[in-house]
Amino acid sequence: MNREAVRHPGLNLGAAHGRDDEAAERVMFGFWVFLMSDAILFGMVFATYVTSVHATAGGPGPHQLYDITSVFVETLLLLASSFTFGMASLALKYGPGKGRLAGWMIATLALGIGFLALEVHDFTAMFAAGGVPSRSGFLSAFFDLVPLHGLHVAAGCVWLVCLLGQIARYGLDTQAKLGVMRLALFWHFLDIIWIMIFSVVYLAGLA
Amino acid sequence: MSIAGIFEHPLGRLGPDALPFWQMLQHPTEGNIINGCVATGAASMVVIGALVMVVLLTRYRRWGVLWSDWLTSPDHKKIGIMYVAIAFVMLARALIEAVLMRAQQAFGLSGGFLSPDHFAQLFSTHGTIMIFFMAMPFLTGIINYVMPMQIGARDVSFPVLNSISLGLTAAGAGLVMVSLVIGKFSTGGWFGYPPFTEASFSPGVGPDYWIWSLTLASLGSTLTGINFAVTIYKERAPGMTLMRMPLFTWTALCTSILMIFAMPPLTVATAQLALDRYLGFHYFTNALGGNMMNFANLFWLFGHPEVYILILPSFGVFSEVISTFSGKVLYGYRSLVMATMAITVLSFTVWLHHFFTMGQNANMNAAFGIASMLIGVPTGVKIYDWMLTMFRGRVRFTVPMVYSFGFILLFVLGGMSGILLANPSVDYQVHNTVFLVAHFHNMAVPGVLFGMLVAYHFWFPKAFGFRLDERWGMVSALCWIFGFMAAFFPLYVLGVMGLPRRTVAYSEASYVPLEWVAFLGALLILVALGSLLWQLRVSIRHRDENRVAAGDPWNGRSLEWATSAPPPEYNFAVIPSVEGRDAFARAKEEGCAYQSPDTYRDIELPRNSAMGPVTGAIGFALGFGLVWHIWWLVILSFLAAVTTLIVRGFARDTTRVVPADEVRREHLRWIAAVNATTAVSRVDECRPVNDGRARYEAIGVAP
Numbered sequence: 001m002n003r004e005a006v007r008h009p010g011l012n013l014g015a016a017h018g019r020d021d022e023a024a025e026r027v028m029f030g031f032w033v034f035l036m037s038d039a040i041l042f043g044m045v046f047a048t049y050v051t052s053v054h055a056t057a058g059g060p061g062p063h064q065l066y067d068i069t070s071v072f073v074e075t076l077l078l079l080a081s082s083f084t085f086g087m088a089s090l091a092l093k094y095g096p097g098k099g100r101l102a103g104w105m106i107a108t109l110a111l112g113i114g115f116l117a118l119e120v121h122d123f124t125a126m127f128a129a130g131g132v133p134s135r136s137g138f139l140s141a142f143f144d145l146v147p148l149h150g151l152h153v154a155a156g157c158v159w160l161v162c163l164l165g166q167i168a169r170y171g172l173d174t175q176a177k178l179g180v181m182r183l184a185l186f187w188h189f190l191d192i193i194w195i196m197i198f199s200v201v202y203l204a205g206l207a
Numbered sequence: 208m209s210i211a212g213i214f215e216h217p218l219g220r221l222g223p224d225a226l227p228f229w230q231m232l233q234h235p236t237e238g239n240i241i242n243g244c245v246a247t248g249a250a251s252m253v254v255i256g257a258l259v260m261v262v263l264l265t266r267y268r269r270w271g272v273l274w275s276d277w278l279t280s281p282d283h284k285k286i287g288i289m290y291v292a293i294a295f296v297m298l299a300r301a302l303i304e305a306v307l308m309r310a311q312q313a314f315g316l317s318g319g320f321l322s323p324d325h326f327a328q329l330f331s332t333h334g335t336i337m338i339f340f341m342a343m344p345f346l347t348g349i350i351n352y353v354m355p356m357q358i359g360a361r362d363v364s365f366p367v368l369n370s371i372s373l374g375l376t377a378a379g380a381g382l383v384m385v386s387l388v389i390g391k392f393s394t395g396g397w398f399g400y401p402p403f404t405e406a407s408f409s410p411g412v413g414p415d416y417w418i419w420s421l422t423l424a425s426l427g428s429t430l431t432g433i434n435f436a437v438t439i440y441k442e443r444a445p446g447m448t449l450m451r452m453p454l455f456t457w458t459a460l461c462t463s464i465l466m467i468f469a470m471p472p473l474t475v476a477t478a479q480l481a482l483d484r485y486l487g488f489h490y491f492t493n494a495l496g497g498n499m500m501n502f503a504n505l506f507w508l509f510g511h512p513e514v515y516i517l518i519l520p521s522f523g524v525f526s527e528v529i530s531t532f533s534g535k536v537l538y539g540y541r542s543l544v545m546a547t548m549a550i551t552v553l554s555f556t557v558w559l560h561h562f563f564t565m566g567q568n569a570n571m572n573a574a575f576g577i578a579s580m581l582i583g584v585p586t587g588v589k590i591y592d593w594m595l596t597m598f599r600g601r602v603r604f605t606v607p608m609v610y611s612f613g614f615i616l617l618f619v620l621g622g623m624s625g626i627l628l629a630n631p632s633v634d635y636q637v638h639n640t641v642f643l644v645a646h647f648h649n650m651a652v653p654g655v656l657f658g659m660l661v662a663y664h665f666w667f668p669k670a671f672g673f674r675l676d677e678r679w680g681m682v683s684a685l686c687w688i689f690g691f692m693a694a695f696f697p698l699y700v701l702g703v704m705g706l707p708r709r710t711v712a713y714s715e716a717s718y719v720p721l722e723w724v725a726f727l728g729a730l731l732i733l734v735a736l737g738s739l740l741w742q743l744r745v746s747i748r749h750r751d752e753n754r755v756a757a758g759d760p761w762n763g764r765s766l767e768w769a770t771s772a773p774p775p776e777y778n779f780a781v782i783p784s785v786e787g788r789d790a791f792a793r794a795k796e797e798g799c800a801y802q803s804p805d806t807y808r809d810i811e812l813p814r815n816s817a818m819g820p821v822t823g824a825i826g827f828a829l830g831f832g833l834v835w836h837i838w839w840l841v842i843l844s845f846l847a848a849v850t851t852l853i854v855r856g857f858a859r860d861t862t863r864v865v866p867a868d869e870v871r872r873e874h875l876r877w878i879a880a881v882n883a884t885t886a887v888s889r890v891d892e893c894r895p896v897n898d899g900r901a902r903y904e905a906i907g908v909a910p
């Protein structure tokens with residue numbers, strides 16, 4: 001057999017990782033299924049947003065509230081973090097050692113925190129301009145969708161720190177490896193959600 | 208909420224007026240006294256029940272056993288049994304509420320004895336409990352118990368997650384129970400439509416109890432769905448291809464897929480309603496751009512698939528039972544699988560039929576009406592398959608079969624009334640009348656509930672090692688069937704006569720006779736529940752006569768019957784390899800059942816984990832704090848939840864090993880016991896001589 005069996009969609013650890021690769025099969029598949037469920041969650045929140053765009057009830061709308069420059073920078077940060085996480089995954093698969101992996105993960109963490117900081121800054125500016133969620137159906141829907149993504153990213157950051165802790169404590173054992181692989185999926189998934197938010201909320205809102 | 212505020216009101220809005228007898232003491236009018244006594248009686252049942260449990264556990268020193276053998280166990284069989292136990296407790300409560308409602312309506316011409324508010328709480332808790340805390344735990348429990356064994360697995364894919372799901376469900380059920388004692392439950396019905404459930408119209412704690420109990424339960428169900436689906440895809444024994452899976456496993460798979468995709472809309476709907484109520488958002492309010500139609504769409508986008516989550520496992524159970532007790536291969540296996548899949552897909556395309564009257568244009572209604580009628584086709588296919596399975600089989604009139612006959616007859620009727628309702632122009636006439644109540648109970652009771660009771664009778668001997676008493680089972684089954692007919696057929700007529708659902712009192716004297724028939728029917732159902740409990744008692748008392756340790760009391764067909772009763776915690780000493788459908792029936796036919804292999808291997812099992820009960824306790828505390836605005840409790844339990852997850856991430860060494868020697872000893876002991884058991888013919892199936900070994904009998908041959 002010259003091609004390795006693919007145990008689950010996405011980057012496989014490969015036979016060189018032995019039992020860790022075997023253990024990945026059910027865990028990674030389970031995580032994919034979880035992401036499907038999470039995608040429905042976002043889908044519903046998107047639907048709420050799309051049906052509420054015009055429900056501004058005389059309050060401020062997209063043109064008064066969105067700051068496309070800041071959002072563009074956020075997008076770049078998040079895309080860059082997906083790249084760094086991709087590098088982390090490769091470091092996980094091919095090594096050498098755990099230093100390189102940890103380096104790329106810390107870079108990802110920094111980009112993620114940068115994204116969150118900018119996003120909080122955006123929200124503060126919106127609040128100052130009277131864009132609070134209790135103002136209108138539109139703003140409620142906005143603050144359902146965008147912060148939900150933000151909360152996911154924040155959870156991802158906490159998870160990342162925990163994984164670094166696990167790697168420091170136990171080295172790259174099965175659970176740590178599977179943790180990194182799942183977080184990688186999660187992270188890229190959030191990236192895709194963000195692209196949708198960027199297009200549906202910000203670009204369409206300002207168009 | 209400021210920091211000072213947290214300490215100013217350490218109990219949030221919890222005060223003495225939360226007690227069920229407070230209002231009656233303050234304003235002792237006749238109405239208040241009656242309602243107060245009913246509520247206090249109910250509350251004391253909860254409190255006394257809990258106290259009796261505590262006393263018994265302490266008296267017999269069972270706390271340790273409860274903790275280490277049950278609550279922290281990751282064994283899918285024990286988790287399944289605990290789910291079913293929850294379901295029975297909740298069934299008892301919801302049924303008593305139903306009888307109370309029927310009693311109120313029987314006397315409803317002169318106003319009855321309950322206040323409108325109290326009546327509204329009754330139908331809201333009854334509906335919420337029956338769906339989320341009776342039917343869901345019941346089917347989750349049965350799938351948990353049976354499915355891994357049917358596919359020849361040792362456990363589900365994620366055993367500790369399984370225990371967490373149970374914890375979350377139990378926490379939700381706990382919140383509903385506590386609402387009887389402290390405060391009031393929602394009056395907004397089981398689907399809690401805003402704007403009525405918004406803070407402006409329902410400022411009390413009721414909708415909050417509803418929101419958080421549902422949120423906890425739906426989180427649990429999402430995780431369960433993921434767990435089951437992964438198990439079925441990844442843990443099947445060698446040779447168990449998808450098209451060789453028992454039909455119950457197929458329905459479990461489809462139900463899990465529905466859970467994965469249908470629970471998130473519910474989570475979103477309840478979360479948004481919570482944001483409206485707690486933080487003044489405007490998703491569903493009347494003013495400032497809120498839109499309640501979003502709630503209706505989100506809720507029923509969950510709600511309709513939900514009814515198929517409930518019914519599919521029952522379809523699976525009936526398929527197994529009818530085939531087993533007819534001594535025949537299931538007719539039309541392939542068509543049953545296709546029908547199940549078709550229903551799964553179609554169930555996402557019909558949600559709008561729950562609000563035909565709420566403002567869409569006629570074309571939209573027509574499209575959804577047609578889609579709704581289409582579901583009748585695959586369901587009809589199933590009915591024919593079951594009947595053809597019985598055709599020329601050797602049908603035994605056991606309790607599960609009696610339920611099955613009741614199911615087939617009644618379910619077809621209920622389906623017919625559903626087809627009527629799927630026609631928007633008919634729906635406009637009977638929408639919101641008790642015609643609808645009759646229709647969905649006609650599906651829920653003979654379909655969901657009977658299916659689960661059949662599962663309980665069918666697999667009980669597997670789980671506990673002895674059969675349930677047939678006589679009391681028969682009494683109970685007949686009471687259920689005839690009680691159901693008496694309780695709900697009148698509602699079809701009353702609905703056409705114009706009686707709206709959720710009516711506490713009415714002024715139309717011609718309703719009274721049929722209301723009384725329905726009330727008597729409800730009483731008969733109460734007798735049915737009583738007989739069910741009595742049956743359990745009788746069966747436990749006579750357990751030694753009815754033991755079936757060899758494990759196969761019904762001449763079963765699928766792999767769960769190929770183990771001892773009760774099975775070892777690892778299910779199979781050696782993972783079976785499967786060559787076709789009905790693996791165990793085939794093995795018996797070929798004379799190669801009950802073999803012992805040459806070598807045994809060590810078996811790795813998950814260690815016990817406190818994650819389940821701990822998550823459950825935290826979820827309960829979080830929900831309770833949110834309901835009563837006890838903010839310090841909310842913060843504390845949130846932090847506890849995060850900490851628990853992080854700590855669990857650092858846990859290693861989570862498995863233990865059962866040595867091969869022990870496996871061999873246990874297996875050989877069972878094989879020896881089987882060999883010492885006389886195989887019985889089906890004529891003696893329900894007699895004490897049936898020790899769980901079936902004699903081989905060709906179809907249709909006399910004993």
Ligand code: HEM
Binds near residue numbers: 309333395709
């Ligand atoms: C077995 C005996 C049962 C009886 C006697 C019974 C009786 C009732 C009654 C009297 C109502 C109120 C009808 C009205 O609005 O006028 C009701 C509502 C309801 N029942 Fe049952 N029920 C039974 C079983 C079930 C089961 C098994 C389920 C579900 C699995 C169920 C689910 C519901 C739901 C969802 C509602 C609607 C609550 C609402 O209006 O929000 N019931 N039932």
Ligand SMILES: [Cu+2]
Binds near residue numbers: 510511557558
């Ligand atoms: Cu429906």
